[in-house]
Amino acid sequence: xxxxxxxxxxxxxxxxxxxxxxxxxxxxxxxxxxxxxxxxxxxxxxxxxxxxxxxxxxxxxxxxxxxxxxxxxxxxxxxxxxxxxxxxxxxxxxxxxxxxxxxxxxxxxxxxxxxxxxxxxxxxxxxxxxxxxxxxxxxxxxxxxxxxxxxxxxxxxxxxxxxxxxxxxxxxxxxxxxxxxxxxxxxxxxxxxxxxxxxxxxxxxxxxxxxxxxxxxxxxxxxxxxxxxxxxxxxxxxxxxxxxxxxxxxxxxxxxxxxxxxxxxxxxxxxxxxxxxxxxxxxxxxxxxxxxxxxxxxxxxxxxxxxxxxxxxxxxxxxxxxxxxxxxxxxxxxxxxxxxxxxxxxxxxxxxxxxxxxxxxxxxxxxxxxxxxxxxxxx
Numbered sequence: 001x002x003x004x005x006x007x008x009x010x011x012x013x014x015x016x017x018x019x020x021x022x023x024x025x026x027x028x029x030x031x032x033x034x035x036x037x038x039x040x041x042x043x044x045x046x047x048x049x050x051x052x053x054x055x056x057x058x059x060x061x062x063x064x065x066x067x068x069x070x071x072x073x074x075x076x077x078x079x080x081x082x083x084x085x086x087x088x089x090x091x092x093x094x095x096x097x098x099x100x101x102x103x104x105x106x107x108x109x110x111x112x113x114x115x116x117x118x119x120x121x122x123x124x125x126x127x128x129x130x131x132x133x134x135x136x137x138x139x140x141x142x143x144x145x146x147x148x149x150x151x152x153x154x155x156x157x158x159x160x161x162x163x164x165x166x167x168x169x170x171x172x173x174x175x176x177x178x179x180x181x182x183x184x185x186x187x188x189x190x191x192x193x194x195x196x197x198x199x200x201x202x203x204x205x206x207x208x209x210x211x212x213x214x215x216x217x218x219x220x221x222x223x224x225x226x227x228x229x230x231x232x233x234x235x236x237x238x239x240x241x242x243x244x245x246x247x248x249x250x251x252x253x254x255x256x257x258x259x260x261x262x263x264x265x266x267x268x269x270x271x272x273x274x275x276x277x278x279x280x281x282x283x284x285x286x287x288x289x290x291x292x293x294x295x296x297x298x299x300x301x302x303x304x305x306x307x308x309x310x311x312x313x314x315x316x317x318x319x320x321x322x323x324x325x326x327x328x329x330x331x332x333x334x335x336x337x338x339x340x341x342x343x344x345x346x347x348x349x350x351x352x353x354x355x356x357x358x359x360x361x362x363x364x365x366x367x368x369x370x371x372x373x374x375x376x377x378x379x
Contacts, residue, residue: 002265004238007209010126010182013077013098015052017126017184017242018209023235023267024242025258026053026211027251028081033063033070040073042251047075049255050271053242055079055101064091071096079128086112093119099184101128103135110174117178126182129175131168132215133160133189157191161198168202183208184242188215192230199234209241216246223247224257235265270306273299273361276321277311284313285333286350294354302358305365307375309357310339326376327364329357340364341376 009019017024029042033056043054058064058080071078079099080092086109089100093116100120102113120127137152138145151159164187175183185208187198195214203210212231217223227245234240245258262268277292278284292311299309310328312318322328322339330337336353338345340360348356367373 002236002238002267005203007207007241008181010184010209011124012053012079012126015077015098021241023240023262024052025050025255025262025268026055026079026242026244027051027254027258028055028057028244028246030251033057034060034066036066036069039066039070043070043074043076043078046251046255049252050259051076051255053077053079053099055081055244057081058088058092059083059085061088061091064088064095067092067095067097082116086116089116090119093123093125097125099126099128101130103130103132113174114178117175117180120182121178121180124182126184127175127180128184128186128211129168129171130186130188130211131164131171132186133164133191133194134215136160136164136167157194160189161194161201164198165201165205169205172206181208184211185209186211186213188213190214190216190226192226192233195230196233199239200237203239210239212240212243213246218248220247220249220253220257227257228261232261232265235261235267272306273303274306274308275299275311276308276325278314278318281314284331286313286331286336286353288313288331291329291331291353295357298354298358299361303361303365305368305375307361307364307368308377309361311357324376327357327361329353341373 007018009021010017015024027046029039031038031042033039039056046054054076056078077098079101080097081101082089083103092100137148148163185202185206187202189195192214199210199212212234214227214230217226231243243258245254247254259268263270275296278288288311295309295311307326310321310325312321312328313331318330322330323342326341328339331353334350335347336350337347338356338360345360346356364373368375
């Protein structure tokens with residue numbers, strides 16, 4: 001088990017973040033919030049995929065006007081994403097949103113920030129403070145902006161981290177002055193190395209819960225690598241209380257990959273089957289990749305329990321991997337040997353491998369549900 005860095009705990013609706021709470025998984029809708037029916041449908045889809053929280057953008061008044069309808073229908077707590085207009089934050093708070101997200105670079109007027117803090121304090125709503133790379137450089141004060149850009153030009157990575165920490169400390173003083181401590185911190189960058197270093201530094205200075213993420217990560221093909229490199233490292237080191245993997249794609253993929261990351265690190269219990277399989281190898285004597293695809297599709301629709309299923313085709317590692325799975329097949333030339341919880345059950349012809357494997361999965365699932373068997377690794 002991973003030892004996690006101890007942080008304060010905040011409540012986002014029924015979801016706890018920080019302290020001894022599980023790492024929460026969140027994402028963001030891709031459509032317009034004011035399009036109520038579509039927004040609700042997307043939130044439900046994301047919740048079904050495994051999201052614990054969903055963030056919605058509220059750049060316009062018609063977005064905050066839609067919030068009461070969305071909140072009434074949402075199966076998970078909702079976070080309002082506020083940038084330039086503090087009025088949107090006040091409207092979202094009045095609507096009953098569960099959390100507010102603010103970026104210091106976008107809302108700097110202390111009097112306005114104080115009003116948002118006061119409203120959140122009155123209703124017990126936490127605020128996420130984001131000092132992200134894309135909005136960290138000063139925008140309004142031209143002289144200060146020039147200085148900050150010149151500093152970054154000298155040593156971008158080191159000075160970016162320093163600037164993020166300085167602005168975070170400055171912004172948090174406003175919250176301290178208001179005796180408001182229901183704060184979650186994010187400090188995102190496109191560079192996984194910056195993400196690792198800045199969150200590590202923050203975890204050493206503050207005890208606020210941390211929202212992990214890589215900003216502007218890109219499409220899943222590249223964003224997946226950036227995100228897992230940074231978030232996996234931090235989580236493995238016990239840092240992080242909630243995560244969002246961000247893609248330029250359907251946010252369902254963000255949830256799926258975030259859930260898999262948490263499961264892989266033992267930070268979330270699996271709720272669906274786990275499929276393992278051989279990589280590319282010259283020793284394989286069947287069309288293993290076709291079989292893996294077919295098994296994956298069948299497991300997704302037919303098996304509900306989190307059993308470990310192995311599809312192996314290598315004489316070197318195959319037998320051992322099969323013995324460690326709940327249900328497995330060791331596929332060779334023209335035939336396959338099926339294992340159930342370490343024991344050989346049957347040998348079948350190649351054309352029957354898929355059906356026979358799925359039949360054993362269904363049989364084991366039924367026996368587990370009747371209390372006659374237990375899955376490997378179950379408590």
